[in-house]
Amino acid sequence: MIQVQNLSKSFQNIQAVNDISFTINKGEIFGFLGPNGAGKSTTLHMMSTIIKSDEGSIYIDGIATNDHPSACKQLIGVVPQEISLYEELSAYQNLMFWGNLYGIQKDVLKERIHTTLELIGLLDRKKDLIKTYSGGMKRRINIAAALLHQPKVLFMDEPTVGIDPQSRNHIFEVIETLNEQGMTIVYTTHYMEEVERLCDRIAIIDSGKIIAQGTQTELKELVPTKESIQLEYSLLSENNLQELQKLLPYSINADKNKICIEGSVQELSNVITVSNELQLSIKDIQLNKVNLEAIFLHLTGKQLRD
16 A cells, blocks of 8 residues: 655754655554654655655555655545644534535535544534634544545554543544554554554654564564563462472473563463462562563663653
8 A cells, every 4th residue: 555665854964764664555554653753753744745755755555655746645634743723613614624625525525524523423512613622622623634535544643642541542443443444544653552552563763764663473573581470479388389380381480489480461360270279379460561662672772752
């Protein structure tokens, strides 16, 4: 659906995007994960024809963005970081305005506004002025405006910044519904939990370069440490340890009353069952996961939100 090859962009002496390449398949959610200033928004701006690249090429559904920007704009919807709405107009009036800019026939537009407001859960508030909306509601209307012309691809640039958890979850549900309907979605964020929930594949970007990309499973393989389970017992004798080693099909590292087992959270129920059978009193359980934060730290040597 989207092919990006050797893309670069500089602003004066700042290299915002540095020779990146990737492919996005039709019908997938592709995430860009990185800290503020990593190059996520600049990449999205080039893909959505807002700015031109210095070098490289972008093809959307076989169409080159630099050569045919108008044709590409018909294929894409853009949800910017900034709220692009008129505060003194109602939600319905805002959507009528943006729909008219797309050149959608009036009767068709009215039906699409109704359907889109229903999708984002704000049909009952369509006559209310935008200035009366919460931050999360404004962001949902922002999404609605990008959907009116029924794009094949939706670009979403940090769409949950500054909103409450309930609104964030509602936006997630809208994204998942759109994706189930076949829409290709490109999503940028610096919140790892968002891409972990939403994205089929992820590109980790830092200082303008893609330092890793793939599925979550593929990215986890880049980290030398593995997921593990640590249990602390009230008392763990040498005999107890030997029994655990007999009954559990894992390699166990022990230290005083603690054991550490290499494995994922799926193994935990088995460990607890065996511990109960041996009448061992569990004092504490810790799950050490390999998540995107750990991957980013391993690849860059810094925390994701630095």
